[in-house]
Amino acid sequence: MSVSPKLRVEPTPLTSSPKKTYVLDTNVLLHDPNAITAFNEHHVVIPMTVLEELDDIKDRRDKTVSREARIAINLIEKIVEGATPAELQAGVEIPGSSVSDPLGNLSVYADQIIDDDSDVPFLSVKEAHSNDNRIINVALRLQAAAEDSFVCLVTKDINMRIKAKGSGLLHVEDYRRDKVLDDIDLLARGWTRITGDFWSGVAEVETLREGDTTLYRVPREVLPEAYPNQFIYDDQEFIACVKRMDSEHLYLRVEDRHHLMNRQFWGLTPRNLEQAMAMALLDDSNIDMTVLTGPAGSGKTLIALAYGLHAILEGGKYSKLIVARSTPPIAEDIGFLPGTEEEKMAPWLAAFDDNLEILHGADESTSGSIDYVKERANIQFKSLNFMRGRSFNNAYIIIDEAQGLTQFQLKSIISRVGSDSKIVVLGNLAQIDNKYISPLSSGLTYLVEKSKAYAHAGIMTIGGIVRSRLAAFAEEQL
Numbered sequence: 127m128s129v130s131p132k133l134r135v136e137p138t139p140l141t142s143s144p145k146k147t148y149v150l151d152t153n154v155l156l157h158d159p160n161a162i163t164a165f166n167e168h169h170v171v172i173p174m175t176v177l178e179e180l181d182d183i184k185d186r187r188d189k190t191v192s193r194e195a196r197i198a199i200n201l202i203e204k205i206v207e208g209a210t211p212a213e214l215q216a217g218v219e220i221p222g223s224s225v226s227d228p229l230g231n232l233s234v235y236a237d238q239i240i241d242d243d244s245d246v247p248f249l250s251v252k253e254a255h256s257n258d259n260r261i262i263n264v265a266l267r268l269q270a271a272a273e274d275s276f277v278c279l280v281t282k283d284i285n286m287r288i289k290a291k292g293s294g295l296l297h298v299e300d301y302r303r304d305k306v307l308d309d310i311d312l313l314a315r316g317w318t319r320i321t322g323d324f325w326s327g328v329a330e331v332e333t334l335r336e337g338d339t340t341l342y343r344v345p346r347e348v349l350p351e352a353y354p355n356q357f358i359y360d361d362q363e364f365i366a367c368v369k370r371m372d373s374e375h376l377y378l379r380v381e382d383r384h385h386l387m388n389r390q391f392w393g394l395t396p397r398n399l400e401q402a403m404a405m406a407l408l409d410d411s412n413i414d415m416t417v418l419t420g421p422a423g424s425g426k427t428l429i430a431l432a433y434g435l436h437a438i439l440e441g442g443k444y445s446k447l448i449v450a451r452s453t454p455p456i457a458e459d460i461g462f463l464p465g466t467e468e469e470k471m472a473p474w475l476a477a478f479d480d481n482l483e484i485l486h487g488a489d490e491s492t493s494g495s496i497d498y499v500k501e502r503a504n505i506q507f508k509s510l511n512f513m514r515g516r517s518f519n520n521a522y523i524i525i526d527e528a529q530g531l532t533q534f535q536l537k538s539i540i541s542r543v544g545s546d547s548k549i550v551v552l553g554n555l556a557q558i559d560n561k562y563i564s565p566l567s568s569g570l571t572y573l574v575e576k577s578k579a580y581a582h583a584g585i586m587t588i589g590g591i592v593r594s595r596l597a598a599f600a601e602e603q604l
Contacts, residue, residue, distance in 0.1 A: 144275065145169050149235075149265040151258075151281035152179040153562050154301045158534050159197035162205070162220060164303040167230050169217055171268065172202065173237045175260040194534070205232050237264045249293055258283070262290045269295060282562040300567075310555065310565040313419075314578045316586035317357040317403060318349070324360040334377070341369060341377045352376055355413060355584040357403045365399075367406070370581065381406070391436040392485055394428065400588040401425050407584035408433040408550065415540065417551045417574055420588035427526065428481045429588075430550045434522045435485070437548075438503045444522040444547070446504035449478050451526040452535075477526070478507070510539060519544035529553035530560045533572035540573075 146168040154161050155176070162170055177199075184195040209218045217231030237260045240248065248266060249259035262279065269277040278297035279290050290298045320327075332343040349358065352368050358378070359365040365386070366378040386402040388395060389409070396402035400420075407416045408429070418426040437443040479496070486495040499505070510525070525539060528551045536551070543549050553570040565571060577583040 146276040146278065147171060147268055149173065149261065149268065149277070149279045150176065151261055151279070151283060151286065152176045152183075153282040154280055155180065155198040156183070156191050156194045157282055157301060157532050157562060157567075158303060159194050159201060160534075161301060161303065162198075162201060162232060163230075165230055170220065170230060170232045171235050171264065172232065173235050173261045173264045175237050175257050177202075177234065179257060202232070206234070235264050235268075237261070240264070240267055249289070258286050258289065262286070262293055262295065265290065265295050266293060282567075302567075305566050310571065313555075313571060313587075314353070314356075314574055314585055316355075316407075316578075316584065317359065317400065318352075320358060320360040320364075322360060323362045324358065324364050324366075339369075339379060341379055342366070343375045343377055346371065346374050346376055349376060353578045354581045355407060355410070356578075357381075357406075357586075359399070391429070391432040392440070394432040394485065396429075397425065398588075398590050400586065400590065401429060404429055404586040404588055405433065407586055408548075410584065412582060413548070413584045414543070414582045415549050415551065415577065415580075415584070417553075417570070417577065417583070417585045418588060419553055419555060419570065419574065419585075421556060422554055424588040424590060426552045426554075426588055427477055427524075428484060430524050430552060431478060431481050432485060433550075434524065435499060435503055437522055439499070445520045446506060446522070448506050448508055448518060448521050448523045449526065450508040450510050450523065450539075452510045452531060510535075516542055517544045518542055518547055520546045523547060523549040525549065525551045527553060527557075528573075529555050529558050529565075529568050529570045530563060531569040532563065532567075533569040533576075536569040536573050 146165075147170075148165050148168060149171045150161065152175075158164070162172075180195045180199050184192050184199060186192045186195075205220055206214050206218050214234055215236075217233040219229045220232050221229070240260075240263050248263045250256075261281075265277055265279040269275075276297060277295075278299055279287070279295055280299050280301050281287055281290075282301055287298045287300070325331075328344050328348055330345065334341045334343055346352075349368075352358075352371065354368055354370060356368045357365065358368070363383055365381045365383055367381060368376055369379045370377045383399075386396070386406060387399070389402060389405050391405060391408075396405055401424075404416070404418055404426075407413055416430075418430065420426055431449075434444075434447045438445070438447055482496045482499065483492055486492050486499070489495040510531075521544070523543065525536075528536065531539075540549060540551075551570070551573060553568075555565040555568060555570060558565065558568060563569075574585050578585055
């Protein structure tokens with residue numbers, strides 16, 4: 127019997143992929159001051175022009191961007207502190223840039239010393255937009271110096287990306303760390319509709335009693351994409367809410383449709399099922415944050431305001447109602463306007479006065495009722511730019527027009543919410559007026575996707591225009 131030779135196994139050496147080089151534009155650091163740490167083991171380059179722009183921005187009256195600029199500058203200083211000029215130009219390790227070795231590194235490129243080179247198609251820095259051109263030139267220089275390496279310009283500026291590609295830069299990208307979806311149509315809505323009869327697809331169900339609530343336990347595979355506080359309804363008038371879940375089961379609380387549709391806050395009743403479900407989320411004491419999205423005229427603001435008045439004046443749940451929104455940069459001059467902060471904010475929060483008029487339009491003296499409610503409910507109007515650093519306890523907080531905020535800005539605001547408080551975030555992703563934010567990169571989209579799995583958060587997209595038939599036409603056709 128012959129003996130076969132032993133199998134010889136040669137270990138295959140593992141080679142790490144070559145480092146990529148990412149050149150960051152200023153708007154990336156303003157969008158996310160921690161963006162430097164987002165590129166794992168790769169090389170991050172900050173052009174000197176970016177540092178100069180951050181230095182100019184940090185002293186602006188626009189509190190939003192000036193704060194982000196200072197945070198970015200402080201992070202850069204923390205990374206490069208103690209580095210020699212040679213080390214800074216070669217690359218300094220970025221702490222926390224990767225969960226495993228090797229770490230990424232950061233270098234600063236003195237783009238002002240780039241000279242014209244006939245071999246490299248540099249853009250002119252003597253014309254308008256010279257700063258953009260300087261930053262693009264850094265990426266072009268790095269690409270020319272190492273033709274086989276991956277050099278990428280990262281910018282939120284669409285036109286700058288087009289210019290960079292037109293100049294011969296092979297790799298240009300938008301900053302994508304904060305994008306949690308590839309298609310905005312996939313955004314969680316807070317509800318799902320089952321065609322036909324829900325129970326026909328359930329093979330087994332158990333009934334549990336918890337206090338005064340009856341829960342129905344069904345297998346997780348019935349709704350594999352379900353999340354806490356999501357509503358489920360079918361074509362047979364069945365409606366339920368996912369109260370909790372584990373790895374194998376969903377626990378549903380069956381809702382009474384008649385009760386939902388006849389719930390009332392401060393004289394306001396829902397006009398469609400989505401409004402009714404939103405009101406149920408607001409009235410749930412186990413939910414600390416509710417995110418309401420939907421088109422203009424869908425009733426988001428009216429519902430949020432009505433519940434706040436109901437909870438404070440009829441339920442005694444909170445001691446004050448805080449209404450806040452971001453103001454455009456020109457509004458930073460409100461500090462020079464006469465009157466209180468509420469009076470200065472009036473032009474940007476007129477929508478809430480309009481909704482108070484709707485809630486008290488039938489009163490004998492509408493203006494008198496509104497003034498009385500504002501005082502009794504302790505309604506305070508704030509600019510988001512002046513809320514950071516504060517803490518709000520025993521308060522009902524409404525954040526309006528959140529679609530124009532970044533995930534970093536929303537996080538800094540929500541982290542201010544103190545004990546015994548509830549926050550309601552409102553926004554319409556079709557009305558973003560920030561040139562560096564799209565529906566996919568909006569902080570509101572990020573908040574919806576990141577909070578949907580949190581047991582103490584509820585989300586609801588309200589469809590249908592209830593403001594007027596003309597408003598519905600404008601939203602759908604214009």
